[in-house]
Structures are given as structure tokens and as C-alpha cells.
Amino acid sequence: MSTSAELVGGRYGRTFQGDTPEELPAAVSQLLERRCIRRYTAEPISDSMMDVLLACAQSAPTKSNLQQYSIIVTTDEDLRMKLADLNPDTGHMKYCPVFITFCADMRRAKRLTERNGFDYASNNMDTFLNATVDAALAMQCFISAAESMGLGCAPISQVRNRMEEFCAALGIPEGVFPIAGLTLGWPDWEGRMNARLPQSAVVHREKYDDSGIDDVVDGYDAQRLETNPISADGQRHTDKYGVSENCTWSENVARQLSVTERAGFRDFLVKNGFDLA
Ligand SMILES: Cc1cc2nc3c(=O)[nH]c(=O)nc-3n(C[C@H](O)[C@H](O)[C@H](O)COP(=O)(O)O)c2cc1C
Numbered sequence: 001m002s003t004s005a006e007l008v009g010g011r012y013g014r015t016f017q018g019d020t021p022e023e024l025p026a027a028v029s030q031l032l033e034r035r036c037i038r039r040y041t042a043e044p045i046s047d048s049m050m051d052v053l054l055a056c057a058q059s060a061p062t063k064s065n066l067q068q069y070s071i072i073v074t075t076d077e078d079l080r081m082k083l084a085d086l087n088p089d090t091g092h093m094k095y096c097p098v099f100i101t102f103c104a105d106m107r108r109a110k111r112l113t114e115r116n117g118f119d120y121a122s123n124n125m126d127t128f129l130n131a132t133v134d135a136a137l138a139m140q141c142f143i144s145a146a147e148s149m150g151l152g153c154a155p156i157s158q159v160r161n162r163m164e165e166f167c168a169a170l171g172i173p174e175g176v177f178p179i180a181g182l183t184l185g186w187p188d189w190e191g192r193m194n195a196r197l198p199q200s201a202v203v204h205r206e207k208y209d210d211s212g213i214d215d216v217v218d219g220y221d222a223q224r225l226e227t228n229p230i231s232a233d234g235q236r237h238t239d240k241y242g243v244s245e246n247c248t249w250s251e252n253v254a255r256q257l258s259v260t261e262r263a264g265f266r267d268f269l270v271k272n273g274f275d276l277a
Pocket residue numbers: 034035036037090154155156157158159180192193194
């Protein structure tokens with residue numbers, strides 16, 4: 001069994017120098033060891049288990065308890081294949097027994113505002129953000145609960161690649177949009193730990209200070225190059241930039257972010273009822 005220092009170090013792929021408590025609760029150890037799982041057995045997930053997991057998703061904090069999100073659970077084989085066909089690069093969508101879509105949802109609260117005889121005056125950027133954060137937190141609570149029950153999952157932002165068709169397939173109405181999908185199933189693979197940036201890159205003590213960031217990222221790049229090199233398949237936009245012999249994490253980030261993804265997203269949201277003012 002790993003010590004708490006090994007578990008914390010494992011998250012960063014290196015020995016952890018700081019103090020750690022002698023023992024960690026199981027939920028914390030599990031969080032430190034979590035990773036996406038993209039291969040599943042054909043075993044179904046019971047309805048009773050799904051009900052518990054969905055209650056865990058709904059246990060997430062939510063802005064003013066407005067609960068501006070919806071969760072669509074898809075198990076029907078034909079419908080799952082239809083969604084998978086819209087995302088051919090995401091092979092595991094075909095093999096997960098359950099596919100879940102987490103949506104930001106302004107529709108329900110707007111409707112009940114009007115049903116109570118009030119004018120709805122909250123169709124703006126703040127509501128867009130609150131609904132998105134609500135949906136994301138619900139998804140993470142679902143993920144943590146599912147992983148603690150031995151299930152595996154992986155979020156899928158690629159569902160936003162063909163938004164119109166995806167929303168049409170799931171009957172997603174105006175005022176609602178998917179923030180991400182989630183493949184879910186019993187793991188057929190143990191997955192792989194994806195070491196994170198050191199705390200010094202991400203955590204700022206007292207005030208924001210990123211003056212040392214270049215050195216920290218260089219160290220992370222070197223560590224990942226040694227332990228988890230990026231294969232030609234994993235390198236972004238090789239059609240444009242070719243294959244690097246030693247593609248670092250930060251080079252791959254730069255490759256990815258040098259090409260605009262989903263440029264039509266804002267237009268889709270506006271067309272789908274979000275003012276974004
Ligand atoms: C909002 C969101 C969207 C994601 N979309 C995808 C996706 O479309 N395809 C995919 O394979 N993984 C997707 N992921 C999973 C990330 O690639 C993964 O979390 C990241 O590489 C870190 O790996 P780990 O979760 O195993 O530690 C997504 C994760 C998040 C949070």
C-alpha cells in the first residue's frame with residue numbers, strides 16, 4: 001500500500017518533498033490516483049447504482065441553489081451509436097454501456113420565473129457562466145462517485161464539434177447546451193496516471209506570481225519527455241507542423257492552441273437563445 005507522500009508524489013510523477021499526514025481517507029487517496037478510463041467491459045450498470053450516482057451529481061454545490069443544469073443519460077444502443085458516429089475520433093463512445101451528457105440549462109429557471117409572473121432579465125454572460133460551472137461541478141461529483149464505486153469514465157468535449165446534430169439527436173432545446181459528454185462503464189483497463197504540473201505552476205501563495213513559470217514548465221516538459229513521451233499519434237496538427245522527434249507537453253499545448261477550435265460555438269449559443277451580453 002502506498003504512503004500518503006507516495007500518493008501525493010504520484011500525482012506529480014515525482015517525489016513529494018512537503019509534509020503529508022500519516023493516513024489519508026480513502027476518498028482522498030482515490031482522487032490522487034484518478035485517471036480517465038477509455039476502455040470498458042460490456043457489463044451494464046444497474047439502475048440502482050445509476051440513481052445513487054445521479055444523486056451524487058446533484059449533491060454538487062450550485063450557484064444560489066438555482067440548479068441550472070440538466071443531465072441526459074443515454075443507454076439505448078441505437079442512439080449511443082448515432083452519437084458516437086458524430087464523433088468518429090472518440091472510439092470509446094461506441095463501447096461504453098452508458099453515455100451521459102452534462103448540460104448548462106437556463107431554460108428551466110427562465111420558465112419558472114415567467115410562470116411566477118416575473119419578467120426574466122437574466123439572459124446574460126453571468127448566467128451562461130453560472131450554468132456552465134453548475135454543470136461542470138455536477139459532472140465532477142458524478143465522476144468522483146463513479147470512480148469510488150469502481151467504475152471508469154472520461155469526459156468528452158468533442159460532443160461540441162457537431163453541436164447542432166448532437167443537440168438534435170438528444171432533443172436538446174433552446175436555452176440548454178452540452179458542456180461535455182461522459183463515457184461510463186466498468187474498466188477494461190487500469191488507465192494511466194497523467195502527472196500534473198508542479199504546484200508552483202498552478203498555486204499562488206497570497207498573491208498571483210508567475211515569475212518563475214518558464215523554469216517550472218521546462219522541468220515538467222523534461223520529466224514528461226522521459227516518462228510519458230508524446231507519440232506521433234498524440235501530437236496535435238501534424239498535417240500543419242509535422243511530427244516532432246521530441247515533442248514536449250508545452251509544444252503540444254502550443255500546437256493545439258495555435259488552431260482555433262469550434263469557432264462557431266458562440267454563434268450556436270446565440271442561435272440557441274443565449275444573449276451572452
Ligand atoms: C471538460 C473536459 C473535456 C474533455 N474532453 C475530452 C475529449 O473530448 N476526449 C478525450 O479523450 N478526453 C477528454 N477529456 C479528458 C482529458 O483529456 C483528461 O482529463 C486529461 O488528459 C488528463 O488526464 P486524466 O484525467 O487521465 O488525468 C476532457 C476532460 C475535460 C475536463
